[in-house]
Amino acid sequence: MFKAFKGIHPLSWTIIVGTIFGRMGTSMSIPFLSIYLIKSLGASPSETGIVVAVSSLIGVFASFYGGYISDVIGRRSVMFISVFGWAFVFIGFALADEIWMFFVVNALNGLCRALFEPTSRALLADITPKENKLLVFNLRYAAINLGVVVGPILGLQLGLSSSGGAFYIAGLIYFLYGIVLVIQFLINSQMGRKAERSEADKLSLAGAMRVTGSDRTFVYVLIGMIFCVLGYGHFSSTLPQYMEMSPDITDGAKWFSYMLSLNAVVVLIVQFPLVRMASRFSPITPLIVGNIFVSCSLFVFGAFHTVSAFLIGVVIFTVGEVLMFTMTDVLVDQIAKPELRGTYFGVFGFNNLGNVIAPLLGGYLLDIYGSSSSVLIFTIVALTTAFGLPFLLLGRRHMHMQQVQEEYAEKM
Known part of the structure; x- marks a missing residue:
């Protein structure tokens, strides 16, 4: 294990550690946005749902282009633009005092995330040897949850459910993250530049879309993941609104922050044991099981109104979350053509349609x-x-058929 850690590129460590602090800043602010809009600005659940959803809506359409353009102009340029843009976005959140302002700023938040996330994951895949990719992708996922352990508690202590002060802290974190990335890219000057004679250079945006759209395994997995992300999105949109509105729950913001931290702690506890177990199966199988767990947890949140039931629901939800998300980067990397890796990761951002639908559906209901x-x-x-579930099952079946055909072709 130590040898594997030693083989991780310093730029990968920068992204992993930066993810800890970046997610800490994000989770001390964004999850409380719906509560803040309802409590401080008097927004209705539907208005709140629209503001929350716009981030993911913009992300759906921008993530593909972000991944594609990183194949063409290089990872480094896209990451610089997006990470420093993110810093200014959080300052915008802190200064906003009207619902329409939050709508605009959250749209820009979605744009920055859609550019940075697929590009940084593609860069990790570029610079990591095949035997270390599962470890690196899971370290990144663990980093997300390390940040989320601390972030919500800090957000609660800073009173973000009724004020916007923590947004300034989040903006400062992303600015410092950007500075560290600049330094690392200067040290590793050849990393993240545009690849010479990249296949992406020969494809138009529409052509790249056709390549990914004709990959049936990828399309089935993507559609299935949209519904998985739909379920996941209710945890940070519909659930906090319900907890704030329900007469059966007192101090909804406080309990929701504890639930967020519990979610992150459980991830850190179960992630690597579950990954070791899941790695024995097709990478799509954990997604199927995870979808079932998340669906069950959502029913628990609605059926039982005690704190203990909510905490049990969080544990069930978290197991499903880990199963759904720890293998997706590895799965996309396996499916993707190497020269179009950024494009595949970018198109996979369309799974954020689930995050668009979740707050709209939850707010409407x-x-x-x-x-x-x-x-x-x-x-x-x-x-x-x-x-x-049906789409994920189709994806697993089609992936198995492809593997059988490839093995047969090799024997011939």
């Missing part, structure tokens, strides 16, 4: 039925999450 109809609301969101 809360507006129509009210927080008193929690069983009905969370049963609906659980069932819509489970709609991803």
